Amino acid sequence: MSTMVKPCKCATETKEELYYKISEIIEDYRGKEGSLIPILHIAQGIYGYLTPELLQFIAEKLDMPFSKVYGVATFYSYFTITPRGEYTIRVCLGTSCYLQGGKKVLAQLKKQLGIEIGQTTPDGKYTLEVVRCIGECGIAPNISINNTSFTQVDPDKIGEILESLS
């Protein structure tokens, strides 16, 4: 699971201290062409999400315009510039899941969590997203939670899945 940066630290830590981990990674990648996307993947893994400050820091270290880094981070749906919950629930709405009840699963999750697609529950526990196929199409409908797949999901049993997480 990703480590989140506690907001209170920002006041006391300098940018270099806060971003120490990622600057080490950037050093490892130095001289390698096309390393921006792997670096963003790692940064999101460390900090949970990509703040403008973090992107600015990466841009400076890589000697790239901020606009380019920001443009890349916002192009790809896997990168997020807002905080995510402890569990990212991705409901598959690929063709097979859509055909076989994926919409019902999504509706049930929205109801149960009280949030819309792209939102996070107020307690910071769950983020709800949609994914277009996780490659388990033969046993639809599916969801993935922090990269673990749950297949043939019964909308009425979503509660059990959520309980099994903690």
Place this chain on the structure above:
Amino acid sequence: MTKGMRIRNLQELENVRKQYDEKQKKYQYRVAVCSGTGCISSKCEDVRDALLEAIDKNGLAEKVFVSCTGCIGLCSLGPLMAVYPEGVLYTELTPELIPEIVKSHLVNGEIKTENTYFDVKKKEHVPHINDIDFFKDQVRISLRNCGYIDCTSLEEYIARDGYQAFARALLEMKPAEVVREVKSSGLRGRGGAGFPTGVKWESTLNTPGKEKYIICNADEGIPGSYMDKALLEGDPHTIIEGMLIGAYAVGATSGYAYIRAEYPLAVERLDIAINQARKAGLLGVNILGSRFDFDIEIRTGAGAFICGEETAMLQSIEGLRGEPRQKPPLPTESGLFGKPTVINNVETLASIPPILLNGPAWYSAFGTEDTKGTKIFSLSGNMVNNGLIEVPMGVTLRKILEEISGGMKDNKTFKAAQTGGPSGGCITSEFLDTPLDFSSMQKIGTIMGSGDFVVMDEDTCMIDMVKYFMEFVQEESCGRCTSCRIGTKRMLEIIERITLGEGKEGDVELLEELGYTIQETSACGLGQTAPNSVLSTIRYFRDEYNEHIRNKHCRGGICTDLAQVSRAGKTEGQPCKVLQLTTRR
């Protein structure tokens, strides 16, 4: 293989195989437990643990070899376990069932029939894989190891002729000879476009350049496809070997495997395999004692469908937004970082080692005049048995549906099969007997795509499906071409209106007009194919469009807003909802 031992020549490769075979001789049984993600989520790990425990308890450790395999294929009946040498398939396992099966089959030598595959049509158990309709007509070339070998073992791969094809190519053939073999096999790329692989390799070989690249396209973006995932998870060394052969043939020194982020297990398994290959000296410098150097780096995608398109993929590997490039120049002339680059799909690469081992004539004996060889199809939707199958090209959808899969689920009627994903098209019942290959599918108004078959029954509303397809392409449009960005949005809006009961006369014609315009004016394959699902359903299901537009009626009962509109319209004294709704266009 002793730890840390490097394979320096053909002889040493042979020795590894011999030693491994020797080690395997003591085992009376091989039990393959599937460990694809599908089965992991249906708790195959618990089944495997129970199996290991039962083997231990019965003192069978010296008698039974357990191999954790990739996808065996019949995903809808997982967790699965196959017992060899008999080839008996146990299905829908739970940890509780294991002790009895072990006792019966592995201790007493009696097949525990009641836990083997059950044929719902014949209403009987069919224990042997080779007798099961789902498997018996398959020709597994790319999938030859999937579901049999342990997917994290290099020796298991080598024992099944692994790296032999590469070693022979490298040590006994010139690059141009390798290209010639691939060319004469007739292999066409399995990523969707069906471009002859040998021709692509030849032009990369003939483009001068000190640095060249080979890229494995493992972005598998088409929903409903999972063959590339199964290959990466179940037989990752095949992909490495395919890349090695390709690299040697075109003169590439480094390679990238671009895997979508939605496939973490595939990334993990390929990573393990790459490290094993490096340790054994099969990747790195002076491979097999030659002067050939090559290595592979994995790049994970970040959730953009368009990055499966080859030039968008180049942009993404270069660290840019995944927006397609103008062609020409072709990647084979100026690709990654401006260097000659060959991009091949996972399944294409998996076909290469067997082609070199068995010869091009052997391969081209399978398939049709138009498309040689075999194809993996991923079956999903309203069929009895879903899963992965590999069959010779030219098979009919009827055979796949009725014989291999076992027909429609719950005795429903077949309505259509979507192929080629959201920007593909559909096959309707009148075309069930068409022998499928690249060009025949185009003739009937659809595309091969990745080999995805999503079968839909009578209860499916085609307009609702089309709404989903358009949502998909609309979302995934990279936004560069106006006609694709705005055009698909307009089309989606019209379809949404139709599903809400706000459809108007002329909408179908407008959709057609927009569709043809987008096809003609978009720069890349995404835009050029984006309207296909609409055009194909208009061709075959025009009645359903008309019912939605004129009668506010949805056969499948899926478009529920429509039902409200039609009821509201009929209720006396209340203003018709249709009239109240404002059109958004």
